[in-house]
Amino acid sequence: MRLKSIIAGAVISVMVSGVVAFAGPVWDKIQKSKTLRAGIMNNSIPGAYYNDKKEWVGFDVDMAKEIAKRLGLKLEQVLVTDKTRIGFLQQGRIDMSIANMTHKRERDKSIDFSITYFFDGQKMLTRKGKYADWNALVGKTIATVQGTTSEINVKTLMKKMGGAEIVSYQDYPSAFNALQMGRVQAFSTDSTILLGYAAQEPGKYELVGDFFSREPYGIGLPQDESQLRDAVNFALQDMWKDGTYMAIYNKWYGERTPYYFPMTEQIEMWP
Structure with missing residues (x-):
């Protein structure tokens, strides 16, 4: 009887250790690594692209940098496409996708989204x-x-x-x-x-x-990661409140740019 208990306990231990090794909240992993992996495109001008100096620049790049900065994290930029951005989130290869992605109810079945951060x-x-x-x-x-x-x-x-x-x-x-x-x-x-x-x-x-x-753009996030989602949403709202958002927006879409696109709506703000 005791032998069976020991064996059963060992099996449970292996199962639990396996879950710990391969699962665990994304937010905890981010806090441990101090790195935020952001999926960004490279052919979405001026959202995210390579300039003449081969630098990865654009509105989404600057937004990702600012979000990481406000969360006290190092930013790791990961290249994604229209076809890979959702899969990369589901596979744990990125922590967020800031890649001109329209927030659709169908997409919300497999990943989560931030509040709308861009209106197109x-x-x-x-x-x-x-x-x-x-x-x-x-x-x-x-x-x-x-x-x-x-x-x-x-x-x-x-x-x-x-x-x-x-x-x-x-x-x-x-x-x-x-x-x-x-x-x-x-x-x-x-x-x-x-x-x-x-x-x-x-x-x-x-x-x-x-x-x-x-086309309301949302930042794609892993499913059921409320701590990460809240952190990103609070960062976006704080950026809007202190003027940082519009500074980045005008840098890429203002009147003096080749991509002039007047701002018509405002980010959702929580009291």
């Missing part, structure tokens, strides 16, 4: 003076990016308008290149991303029509 919407980018509105793009070919809400939105819109051929590319540079080469007549995604690519060739491209979607 979807538009069409075309050759300047070529198309007056969405109606002019009926029957044309439009580029978008695979695995994004933009892909779904533009397909839905053009189906209602009368139809168009939607070609989904692997990333933003490929979709913009298709527009440059004349393989498509428009490129559709979030307007600030379109502004970033249009600025590469000033005067050649323009945004057509109004917003046809609302």
Whole structure:
């Protein structure tokens, strides 16, 4: 009887030790390592990209740095794409994803989100003076990016308008290149991303029509990690309150930038 108890105890001990080794709250791991691993993109101009000096810069980069600073942590930037950002969170390869990700209820089933930290919407980018509105793009070919809400939105819109051929590319540079080469007549995604690519060739491209979607960006976070979520939310709200947020925003989207995008809403503030 005693032998069975010892064996049973050993099995339980192994199981518990296994859980401890591979699980544990993400917040505790962050506090132990003193490092915040942020998933950031590198082709989302001016959200996050490599400049002429090969430096990783952009609005999301500066936001991630400021959040880490306020949490007293070292920032580790991890490259993610539209296709990998959620998977990296689920696999524990990053602690947060600050990568122009629209907060959708469907996505909230597998990861958590911060409060909205950026407000965008979807538009069409075309050759300047070529198309007056969405109606002019009926029957044309439009580029978008695979695995994004933009892909779904533009397909839905053009189906209602009368139809168009939607070609989904692997990333933003490929979709913009298709527009440059004349393989498509428009490129559709979030307007600030379109502004970033249009600025590469000033005067050649323009945004057509109004917003046809609302894209509230949230910082993706691991599921059920309330301490981390609260810490990020408090940092965002404090940044808004003391003016740091708008300083970063104006650096990348202000009137004196090639990516001018007026701020229309404000961050949710808790008393």
